[in-house]
Amino acid sequence: MKNDAQDAEAICEAASRPHMRFVPVKSPAQQSVLVLHRMRTGLVEERTAPVNRLRGLLAEFGVFLAQGVRTLHQHIVDRIEDGSNELAGPARLALMRGWAQCQALDQEIAWLDKQIAEHAGHDPQAQRCMDVCGAGPLTASAAVATVVDARQFKNGRQMAAWIGTVPRQNSSGGKQRLGRITKQGNDYLRTLRFQGARSAVLTAHRRDDRLSRWIVQLQARVGYYKTLVAVANKHARILWAVLAKGEKFDPSHMCIAPRAVICATNS
Template sequence: METITRVGVDLAKNVMQIHAVDGMEHVVVRKAVRREHFLSWFANLQPCLVAMEACSAAHYWARRLRALGHQVRLLPPQFVAPYRKGGAQTKNDAQDAEAVCEAAGRPNMRFVPVKSPAQQSVLVLHRMRTGFVEERTALVNRLRGLLGEFGVFLPQGINQLRKHLVEHIEDGNNELNGQARQALMRGWAQWQTLDDEISWLDRQIGDHAKHDSQAQRCMELCGVGTVTASAAVATIVDAAQFKNGRQMAAWLGLVPKQNSSDGKQRLGRITRQGNDYLRTLLFQGARSAVLTAPRRNDRLSRWIVQLQARVGYSRTRVAVANKHARVLWAVLARGERFDPSHAPARHGGAASA
């Protein structure tokens, strides 16, 4: 076998597709390997570059391959798709592996840092919490809708429903019969169980944020609490991978879409690409920062107040989320502490202007 320099892998549950090339970009190996033989195949290979899409189990396999001495690169799936022959109409595992191998050889390709087991463990807490919150929201909407079928209409808001649900279920003046009341009370018991699970996960996430120095620095930013700080530290992995804060904001989908041509810039809505969960948390934190900005007198808060007066609440919230992403980059990449009165340095003509 000729010397393999780069391997593209299409991961799957049971069968992995491998596409390997040599230094002259000639195809050396194109084959499928079952999961139980995957690591042994690479153990008999000289150390080389192994590329995979950042998908399910990719970080686990990346850690195992690194332990064998290989250099591993994880690629965002959207960066691999343009290199697939035939486009989206002719997709199969062999073409996916070839596209991964080709994309990994591009000199300006961007990669996803490999997460450690500790970072993935923290993200397990966040994903379980998100799942429980979604289940609770669905259950609350179901209970409200079922009660409405019997003419029992409750005020909007989860806290209002939590406060008045049981008394309306037990009210003998409505049309509910015994079986319906029992079913709704079981729904109420399930709601309480979900509340307990979410509270436990909140405490675990809070403990992580409390004992992590990077998360502690992130929480100095107004609008960034324990959940956002913990998620940022576990998700971003290495903020130094971004050249500046704007790159990280773009990675989170907090910059405008561009449709520019012929020297004319046309900017639209934000891209909403990247990590949905972390972007949602930043928007929630931005809402808090915008609402409380009039009560503070630091430079950042004055900017928020002035911006809201000029462009309105919704655009201000987007701008603040973008600003928070940039500040988090400085905190995580440079190890700096947040200073709400910090004024960015100006250079050249901007300073004299």
């Protein structure tokens, strides 16, 4: 039976284990940065509702707008003020007030973006993270604030597994069966990593470094979506190296396996 007393006993038993790992406590400064990110995420979700509402109401009068906030910014005022459609006066006024609500949310999101960019610009670790292709101020700031101490992970694969970008295993009897990514861990950081990976994959053909050439070759071999997952996984490991070792990102870096080093030494 599960109850508070047994939960407390289990916690004390786990705490006494010599190899038990504990989650580091975030500092007030890191929690404050995460407040900015969570406020921004909430406002973006709140903006989605009035944007969809405006598109749906305009569609009832035969006025269609493509999806996306940018399209709405470019065309909604012209469509509302267009005298050739069947919109009546009260409807035009109501839609303009709805558009004003969207603009107010845009201003709040822009203010939070500025605060997050200032944090990333003044934090040395975040600056090193931004050297990774596809990691902008938003991703760098979130990584530094969320990962309290990257050295809590033994290697980059552990951090990638914590973010949830590694395949789920269902192996048995010596047969390895790998499924889809686990999607465990921090979903916000994972979402940012996939957005950054998408940017890196789409622009890889414009660069000539070792990492970009690998992305282009991988996409030609396995396709776009598998490449996206692989790049997100690799970026998570790179971020671990940047945060845990304090190294500067080098897109042309070549990892030498320990066995190859031993062979070279013996020869």
